[in-house]
Amino acid sequence: xxxxxxxEERYGWVAILLHWLMAALILGQFTLGFVMTRTDDQRLAFxxxxxxxxxxxxxxxxxxxxxxxxxxxxxxxxxxxxRAEARAxxxxxxxxxxxxxxxxxxxxxxxxxxxxxxPTMPFGLLVLPNLPLDVSEAAEAFWASVHRWIGWGAIAxxxxxxxxxxxxxxxxxxxxxxxxxxxxxxE
Numbered sequence: 001x002x003x004x005x006x007x008e009e010r011y012g013w014v015a016i017l018l019h020w021l022m023a024a025l026i027l028g029q030f031t032l033g034f035v036m037t038r039t040d041d042q043r044l045a046f047x048x049x050x051x052x053x054x055x056x057x058x059x060x061x062x063x064x065x066x067x068x069x070x071x072x073x074x075x076x077x078x079x080x081x082x083r084a085e086a087r088a089x090x091x092x093x094x095x096x097x098x099x100x101x102x103x104x105x106x107x108x109x110x111x112x113x114x115x116x117x118x119p120t121m122p123f124g125l126l127v128l129p130n131l132p133l134d135v136s137e138a139a140e141a142f143w144a145s146v147h148r149w150i151g152w153g154a155i156a157x158x159x160x161x162x163x164x165x166x167x168x169x170x171x172x173x174x175x176x177x178x179x180x181x182x183x184x185x186x187e
Contacts, residue, residue: 006073010179015073018066019180022100025059030155046118053111054122056104063100070097079174092161099154106147113139 005012011019029052036048078086111120112130115137120128133139168176 006076008074008077010076010175010182012073013182014069015066016180016182018062018069022059022062022066025055025062026154026158029055029059030151033151049118050121050124053107053120056107057120057122057128059100060104060108063097063104066100067097076179079168079172079176089164092157092164096154096157096161099150099157103147103150103154106143106150109133110140110143110147113143115140 003012004014006015032048032052032055036045036052039045039048078089081089108120108128109131111118113133113135115135117135120130122128133143165177165180168174169178
C-alpha cells in the first residue's frame with residue numbers, strides 16, 4: 001500500500017499525484033500552446049491564450065508545491081546504475097524542476113512586455129498584475145522567443161524522461177516506473 005510520504009523504495013501518493021497531475025497539465029499546455037498560435041478566430045484565440053496562461057500559472061504554483069514536497073521528503077534510492085547514468089538522471093530531474101519554474105515565468109514575462117496589454121485573468125477570477133518589465137515590440141519578441149525555445153527544450157527533455165522510464169521498465173526491468181505509479185513488479 002502506498003503511503004503519504006516517500007520511502008526508500010517508493011514514492012508516496014502525494015508525490016505520485018503531483019507528478020501525474022503536472023504531467024497531464026504539461027501535455028495539455030504543449031498541445032494548447034501549439035493550437036492557440038494557429039487559431040485564426042480572434043475570440044477563440046483569446047480564450048485559448050487565457051486558458052494557456054491560467055494553466056501555466058497553475059503549473060507554476062504546483063511546481064513550487066512539488067519542489068517543497070521533494071525537499072521535505074527522502075527520495076527513493078535509484079537501482080544500481082552506472083555512475084554516469086545516475087548523475088545524468090539527477091541532472092535531468094534538476095533541469096526539469098527548473099523548467100517547471102522558468103517556463104511559466106517566461107510566459108508571464110511575455111504577456112507583461114506585450115504592447116497589446118491584454119490582462120492576464122487566471123480562470124476569470126482576478127486580474128494578475130504584470131511583471132515590471134519594459135513594454136515594447138522588441139521586448140515582446142524577445143520573451144516570445146525565449147518562451148518558445150524553452151518550451152521546445154522542455155518537450156525534448158520530457159520525451160527523454162519518458163523514454164528513460166520506458167527503458168527502465170521494459171529493457172532493464174527494474175522498478176523505476178512502477179514506483180511512480182504506486183505498483184510493484186511481480187517476479
